[in-house]
Amino acid sequence: MRFILGFIGAVFAAILLISFFSNLATYFQSPPAPMAAEEFHREVKELRLASDGPFGKFDKRQLQRGFQVYSEVCSACHSLKFAAFHDLKGLGYTDAEIKKIASDWKTQVPSINPDTGEPATRKALPSDNFPPPFANETAARAANNNALPPDLSLMTKAREGGAAYVYSLITGYQNQPAELLKKFPDAKTPEGLHYNPYFANLNIAMPPPLTANGQVTYADGTPATVDQMAKDVAAFLVWTAEPNLESRHAAGLAVGIFLLIASILGYMAYQQLWYEAKRAVRVTGPLDPENQAKSRRAKAKQGVAG
Amino acid sequence: MSFKWAKPYEPKNPFMRWMDERLPLPRLAYGAIGGGYPVPRNLNYFWNFGVLAGIFLTIQIVSGIVLAMHYYATTGGAFQSVNQLIMRDVNAGWLLRYAHMNGASFFFIVTYIHIFRGLYYGSYKAPRELVWMLGLVIYLLMMATAFMGYVLPWGQMSYWGAQVITGFFSAFPLVGEPLRVWLLGGYAPDQAALTRFFSLHYLLPFVIAAVVILHIWALHIPGSGNPTGVDVKDERDTLPFHPFYTAKDGWFAAAFLLLYALVTYFAPNYLGHPDNYIEANPLATPAHIVPEWYFWPFYAILRSFTVDFILPAKLWGVLAMFGSILLLFFLPWIDRSPVRSGSYRPVFKRFFWLLVADVLILGYIGGAEINAWRVAVGQIAAAYYFLHFLVILPLVSSFETPLPLPSSISESVLHGEAEEAAPMGQKKSRRGATATAA
Numbered sequence: 202m203r204f205i206l207g208f209i210g211a212v213f214a215a216i217l218l219i220s221f222f223s224n225l226a227t228y229f230q231s232p233p234a235p236m237a238a239e240e241f242h243r244e245v246k247e248l249r250l251a252s253d254g255p256f257g258k259f260d261k262r263q264l265q266r267g268f269q270v271y272s273e274v275c276s277a278c279h280s281l282k283f284a285a286f287h288d289l290k291g292l293g294y295t296d297a298e299i300k301k302i303a304s305d306w307k308t309q310v311p312s313i314n315p316d317t318g319e320p321a322t323r324k325a326l327p328s329d330n331f332p333p334p335f336a337n338e339t340a341a342r343a344a345n346n347n348a349l350p351p352d353l354s355l356m357t358k359a360r361e362g363g364a365a366y367v368y369s370l371i372t373g374y375q376n377q378p379a380e381l382l383k384k385f386p387d388a389k390t391p392e393g394l395h396y397n398p399y400f401a402n403l404n405i406a407m408p409p410p411l412t413a414n415g416q417v418t419y420a421d422g423t424p425a426t427v428d429q430m431a432k433d434v435a436a437f438l439v440w441t442a443e444p445n446l447e448s449r450h451a452a453g454l455a456v457g458i459f460l461l462i463a464s465i466l467g468y469m470a471y472q473q474l475w476y477e478a479k480r481a482v483r484v485t486g487p488l489d490p491e492n493q494a495k496s497r498r499a500k501a502k503q504g505v506a507g
Numbered sequence: 508m509s510f511k512w513a514k515p516y517e518p519k520n521p522f523m524r525w526m527d528e529r530l531p532l533p534r535l536a537y538g539a540i541g542g543g544y545p546v547p548r549n550l551n552y553f554w555n556f557g558v559l560a561g562i563f564l565t566i567q568i569v570s571g572i573v574l575a576m577h578y579y580a581t582t583g584g585a586f587q588s589v590n591q592l593i594m595r596d597v598n599a600g601w602l603l604r605y606a607h608m609n610g611a612s613f614f615f616i617v618t619y620i621h622i623f624r625g626l627y628y629g630s631y632k633a634p635r636e637l638v639w640m641l642g643l644v645i646y647l648l649m650m651a652t653a654f655m656g657y658v659l660p661w662g663q664m665s666y667w668g669a670q671v672i673t674g675f676f677s678a679f680p681l682v683g684e685p686l687r688v689w690l691l692g693g694y695a696p697d698q699a700a701l702t703r704f705f706s707l708h709y710l711l712p713f714v715i716a717a718v719v720i721l722h723i724w725a726l727h728i729p730g731s732g733n734p735t736g737v738d739v740k741d742e743r744d745t746l747p748f749h750p751f752y753t754a755k756d757g758w759f760a761a762a763f764l765l766l767y768a769l770v771t772y773f774a775p776n777y778l779g780h781p782d783n784y785i786e787a788n789p790l791a792t793p794a795h796i797v798p799e800w801y802f803w804p805f806y807a808i809l810r811s812f813t814v815d816f817i818l819p820a821k822l823w824g825v826l827a828m829f830g831s832i833l834l835l836f837f838l839p840w841i842d843r844s845p846v847r848s849g850s851y852r853p854v855f856k857r858f859f860w861l862l863v864a865d866v867l868i869l870g871y872i873g874g875a876e877i878n879a880w881r882v883a884v885g886q887i888a889a890a891y892y893f894l895h896f897l898v899i900l901p902l903v904s905s906f907e908t909p910l911p912l913p914s915s916i917s918e919s920v921l922h923g924e925a926e927e928a929a930p931m932g933q934k935k936s937r938r939g940a941t942a943t944a945a
Contacts (some may be wrong), residue, residue: 202837203840203841203843203901206834206837206841207898207901209830210893210898211894211897211898213823213827213830213890214890214894216814216823217811217812217886218886219814219816220812220813220820221883221886221887221890223813223814224813224882224886228883255772255773283587283595285595288595330591354590355590355784355785358776358781359782359784359785401794445594445601449602449605449772453771456772457768460761460762460764461765464758464759464765467757467759467762468758470754470757471754471755474751474754475751475755478746478751499913499918
């Protein structure tokens with residue numbers, strides 16, 4: 202049986218080596234062409250938020266500013282379908298404020314006309330999820346040059362780099378570098394797309410959303426630079442993706458301390474218990490004539506002088 | 508159960524005596540995980556991971572049952588039920604989900620350490636072949652359960668992972684494609700697949716629990732192995748499981764759960780893939796489809812076959828991937844060295860660490876984006892994997908001269924005792940003590 206198995210192993214290894222050499226041959230005969238998306242794609246910019254790290258907490262003023270950016274800018278195209286208006290309590294809004302935000306929301310919630318049964322719409326309530334800006338995917342694509350604006354509820358968890366990616370992308374729009382066009386003449390950004398080195402394939406359908414300082418007038422008076430707005434909306438999206446972050450951190454700290462104490466106490470109990478067991482070995486151990494004889498025999502066998 | 512000096516169960520409490528005469532459940536527990544199970548006294552910390560695996564199975568079953576109460580197994584509702592209902596609205600739902608998600612990863616971490624412990628110390632050798640094989644059955648069941656669980660949130664990686672993995676079956680000629688369609692209940696993963704995956708994901712953990720019982724039962728016949736691989740000879744070689752090993756397992760479990768808690772509470776998505784927070788879309792293929800980290804070495808083996816040689820490359824890949832696990836069932840007969848422990852096998856030991864490095868490399872390659880160099884490294888590593896088990900191991904076991912074994916467990920324990928027995932202030936280093944003794 203060992204020969205059969207050895208044969209199978211050799212066959213697998215042989216096929217792998219054939220694959221290896223044929224790949225190597227292909228590689229040297231026609232090395233893969235460099236791609237613009239590999240060379241000009243950039244790592245995300247550094248972004249520090251109050252919610253970072255194991256003790257991170259949300260900066261509620263920043264979240265409210267970010268929510269303002271979302272509702273005045275992003276929500277024109279992007280849905281936030283897994284967040285409900287009542288969740289805004291986490292941002293520090295009162296019930297009355299939330300009720301007003303819901304009923305003033307620019308899109309209404311589909312409902313039924315109570316008299317005729319015809320489809321109708323009504324004002325949103327705090328218990329509703331944020332109504333999407335477009336009725337369906339077809340409508341969204343029709344209004345956006347056939348591109349589909351993704352939902353933002355989980356955005357910072359759904360992209361490598363998280364909040365830093367959102368911030369980098371929003372502030373990353375630029376003209377296509379001349380160097381890129383010189384090296385890859387075919388890689389010119391197509392009509393209707395926008396060059397952004399933080400986007401995976403460098404050309405994104407979304408036009409630059411934040412174009413001018415003061416695009417949003419912050420209720421708390423913070424100067425609304427593009428950079429500030431981008432940071433604030435990134436912070437807001439961390440909250441929408443992970444509204445329980447603060448309780449998670451707090452619970453983690455408590456559980457961590459509990460387990461640390463439990464393992465220290467457990468370790469001490471273990472040491473205490475085994476101390477006796479080790480002493481028992483020592484008594485029956487080296488002093489035990491039978492054991493000593495065994496030991497001598499073993500050493501003699503190894504050629505070690507006892 | 509195993510040794511004649513194992514303490515018999517003596518109920519002290521009248522109720523327990525009454526119980527013992529009618530249904531000897533306390534006697535069973537006492538003999539299995541209590542004072543009635545003698546365990547070699549020289550186990551090191553690698554022997555803690557079996558109990559840890561049991562702890563993680565329990566965590567998974569408990570958190571999973573509660574999660575199932577809030578989960579909708581429909582293609583339209585699954586993603587929302589996980590990401591809105593459970594993560595936001597259910598009380599501590601986020602904790603249940605993150606505990607379950609990372610619990611799966613940690614279950615695999617401890618299982619991999621447990622398996623490699625077995626590989627190093629020869630735990631698969633006679634008389635423990637069935638213990639090893641039942642363990643592999645548990646491992647295969649775990650893989651199936653984890654895969655189906657990963658499909659349930661119905662994110663992009665869930666969907667495309669299901670697409671790729673069920674696609675393995677279509678590699679087989681003739682029966683492959685009909686088999687795949689039959690298993691999925693359609694031509695692509697859809698409602699039928701999701702519902703049956705949910706049903707099986709709920710069922711299999713209990714099957715795992717049942718096989719765990721067989722695994723422990725089979726283990727308790729010869730008793731636990733030990734780092735020297737030398738058989739237990741008399742009472743001095745063992746300690747009762749309770750309280751000695753319950754204490755050791757207890758503190759170590761708390762320390763290991765601390766690590767699990769740190770990941771669950773502070774980096775819950777570190778081991779996952781961001782694409783699974785995008786709802787499944789059958790029309791948009793993700794740029795890089797990768798399974799969860801614990802499948803990466805096998806994924807690397809699958810992807811390493813790139814040449815149609817007699818059989819199509821995909822079929823070679825699928826055969827090799829399944830073969831890479833199935834060959835482990837033959838290990839007790841592949842490695843015929845009478846010496847169990849790798850500590851006394853100088854040649855085997857080197858190849859063992861080479862295998863560990865090889866599997867880590869395969870893991871890295873399986874998780875990384877494909878490029879020409881990574882594929883080449885993966886192919887060499889995959890070839891080594893098969894050569895290691897099927898060619899090198901049988902050869903090593905016939906040619907190697909093992910080091911002399913200690914004559915008993917209690918003697919091996921005493922090697923380190925010179926240090927502890929030295930008078931205060933005159934402690935010698937372990938090396939020094941050995942040198943003096945020599």
